[in-house]
Amino acid sequence: MTTEIVIVGGGVGGTVTANRLQKELHREVSSGDVRIRLVSETPYHVYKPTFFYVPWGEAEPEDASRPLADLVDRRIDLVYDRVTHIDTSGKSLDLAENGSIPYDYLVVATGAAPDIEGTPGFGADGNGHHIYDAEAAMELRRELSAFDSGRLVFSVVEMPHVCPAVPIEFTMLADARFRQLGTRDDIDITYTYPISQLHSVDAAAEWVEPRFDDRGIETYTEFAFDTVDSDAEVIHAADGTELEYDLLVGVPGFEPSPLIAESGLGESWMEVDKHTLESDHADGVFGVGDVTNIPTSKAGSVAHYAAGTVVDRVAALARGHEPRTTFDGDAICFLEAGTDSGSHMSFTYDSEPVIRNETEFVHWAKLAYNETYWLTARGLA
Amino acid sequence: MSGEQLDPNAESVQNALDTLVELEETGTLDDLAAAANVVSLAAEAVDEDMVRSTTRALVHAGELFDSAAGEPEAIRNLELLTAALSDTAADPADPPDGVGPIGAARKLNDPQVKRGMGFLLTLLAELGEQLDTRARRYDFETGVDEDRI
Numbered sequence: 023m024t025t026e027i028v029i030v031g032g033g034v035g036g037t038v039t040a041n042r043l044q045k046e047l048h049r050e051v052s053s054g055d056v057r058i059r060l061v062s063e064t065p066y067h068v069y070k071p072t073f074f075y076v077p078w079g080e081a082e083p084e085d086a087s088r089p090l091a092d093l094v095d096r097r098i099d100l101v102y103d104r105v106t107h108i109d110t111s112g113k114s115l116d117l118a119e120n121g122s123i124p125y126d127y128l129v130v131a132t133g134a135a136p137d138i139e140g141t142p143g144f145g146a147d148g149n150g151h152h153i154y155d156a157e158a159a160m161e162l163r164r165e166l167s168a169f170d171s172g173r174l175v176f177s178v179v180e181m182p183h184v185c186p187a188v189p190i191e192f193t194m195l196a197d198a199r200f201r202q203l204g205t206r207d208d209i210d211i212t213y214t215y216p217i218s219q220l221h222s223v224d225a226a227a228e229w230v231e232p233r234f235d236d237r238g239i240e241t242y243t244e245f246a247f248d249t250v251d252s253d254a255e256v257i258h259a260a261d262g263t264e265l266e267y268d269l270l271v272g273v274p275g276f277e278p279s280p281l282i283a284e285s286g287l288g289e290s291w292m293e294v295d296k297h298t299l300e301s302d303h304a305d306g307v308f309g310v311g312d313v314t315n316i317p318t319s320k321a322g323s324v325a326h327y328a329a330g331t332v333v334d335r336v337a338a339l340a341r342g343h344e345p346r347t348t349f350d351g352d353a354i355c356f357l358e359a360g361t362d363s364g365s366h367m368s369f370t371y372d373s374e375p376v377i378r379n380e381t382e383f384v385h386w387a388k389l390a391y392n393e394t395y396w397l398t399a400r401g402l403a
Numbered sequence: 404m405s406g407e408q409l410d411p412n413a414e415s416v417q418n419a420l421d422t423l424v425e426l427e428e429t430g431t432l433d434d435l436a437a438a439a440n441v442v443s444l445a446a447e448a449v450d451e452d453m454v455r456s457t458t459r460a461l462v463h464a465g466e467l468f469d470s471a472a473g474e475p476e477a478i479r480n481l482e483l484l485t486a487a488l489s490d491t492a493a494d495p496a497d498p499p500d501g502v503g504p505i506g507a508a509r510k511l512n513d514p515q516v517k518r519g520m521g522f523l524l525t526l527l528a529e530l531g532e533q534l535d536t537r538a539r540r541y542d543f544e545t546g547v548d549e550d551r552i
């Protein structure tokens with residue numbers, strides 16, 4: 023009998039998991055003892071960090087995406103369809119168009135989606151900008167190309183936000199760009215964050231404070247959006263503060279696919295054991311990446327490292343062994359400090375990051391990583 | 404640390420000084436200074452586009468190697484083809500004689516040619532199958548292999 027392994031979601035976590043499982047279980051797949059399927063609602067793999075560069079004209083949206091068929095090992099079956107329900111007792115998935123498929127082991131990697139309409143100032147009736155999809159990033163590029171005076175407000179509106187570095191990097195990059203363009207004297211940059219420090223990671227908050235100071239970036243902490251008057255271009259905070267803007271850019275709220283709650287895998291985010299990444303609610307079901315409730319950042323590196331643990335565990339189970347590998351919350355994020363230098367932070371569940379001074383080499387390392395990412399997606403490195 | 408006075412008797416400061424003295428005595432400090440010069444030369448010479456384009460080229464090569472590494476049988480067959488290529492007209496100054504239609508028909512009876520023909524015909528059949536599979540994987544409209552669902 024064939025052991026059916028199904029992965030849902032063809033983003034960072036799903037693609038890395040599928041390719042690494044194939045490498046690990048290649049003998050079992052060749053002999054027909056195991057079949058690996060990847061179900062993705064889109065035939066494209068999107069590397070979202072590329073969107074960060076789009077508003078500045080340093081990347082095009084097309085650079086972010088490649089057909090899954092280019093990246094996923096040919097021995098893995100690809101199914102382009104949306105999973106509408108997971109029946110964890112009958113161990114099967116319902117697909118929007120193609121009936122249902124069974125699984126013995128399931129890896130859920132459906133990511134986190136921005137809740138644009140639910141974020142004050144960013145929906146259809148607002149004029150807030152973001153970089154969480156290709157169109158929005160292009161729209162922001164148009165705005166920025168005409169923006170040479172006024173106040174740019176960068177706001178983290180809701181937590182948790184996907185990719186911890188984006189707010190810091192975007193703000194510092196804007197500062198550096200406006201300086202290069204000679205418009206910085208006519209542009210005020212304001213940064214708002216919803217908790218009592220400038221970033222949720224303590225070390226990042228400490229690192230960024232003097233750097234924002236040096237650059238003359240005004241900051242507001244514990245800044246909770248209440249409403250936004252888009253016509254008057256004013257943000258009304260819950261504590262009564264009013265903040266005017268000419269260009270509002272921000273991080274909206276994020277939410278998991280409704281599939282999680284509907285399938286009983288968690289009230290909101292998918293509830294898993296933070297070390298084994300196994301579902302708290304179902305046997306043989308694992309979670310990887312942004313969709314899970316593990317107590318760390320929602321970042322590509324976390325999805326990538328977590329995939330390694332899940333691959334080892336699923337492979338052990340498929341071979342009838344007791345799985346041993348566990349996940350310690352490994353995360354690594356670059357922190358760009360403008361246009362030509364960067365630093366990085368790495369941390370685990372139990373260790374706080376140390377963030378060093380920025381250097382040009384780390385900046386290059388980030389640029390290089392963005393290119394080598396396609397090898398990571400293939401399950402290498 | 405900035406703004407605070409260093410305590411010259413502190414253990415960490417003593418350790419750092421000891422390390423420095425050792426590096427000086429062994430000549431490593433000079434090597435490090437020389438290395439730092441090379442690094443700063445590299446920093447001057449390299450620009451972002453070089454980093455991006457070089458890495459991109461390496462990644463393309465890496466993808467090819469990855470595909471090859473996952474296909475050990477293909478590599479064996481490639482080696483077979485390279486060996487056959489090496490032995491075919493090995494002397495560039497002495498190409499094989501021309502063969503007409505009758506000569507070609509006669510060659511088809513050669514047991515080695517028959518074996519090679521078997522390989523080529525199997526290759527053609529596999530090629531056809533792979534073309535079908537690839538077309539299915541890139542069919543973004545239906546996008547599922549109906550046979551398997």
Ligand SMILES: Cc1cc2nc3c(=O)[nH]c(=O)nc-3n(C[C@H](O)[C@H](O)[C@H](O)COP(=O)(O)OP(=O)(O)OC[C@H]3O[C@@H](n4cnc5c(N)ncnc54)[C@H](O)[C@@H]3O)c2cc1C
Nearest residue numbers: 031033034035063070071105132133185311312321322323
């Ligand atoms: C602008 C930006 C910059 C970033 N920068 C960095 C960075 O510098 N470093 C870093 O580490 N991280 C960064 N990130 C975060 C990183 O991109 C995410 O953490 C990572 O993509 C998470 O991977 P994932 O597999 O969990 O989800 P995703 O990559 O989002 O993939 C989820 C996939 O599941 C599919 N899916 C969802 N529901 C279903 C369903 N029901 N059926 C079938 N398929 C479904 C989706 O279509 C999608 O393809 C950034 C993110 C953004 C947006």
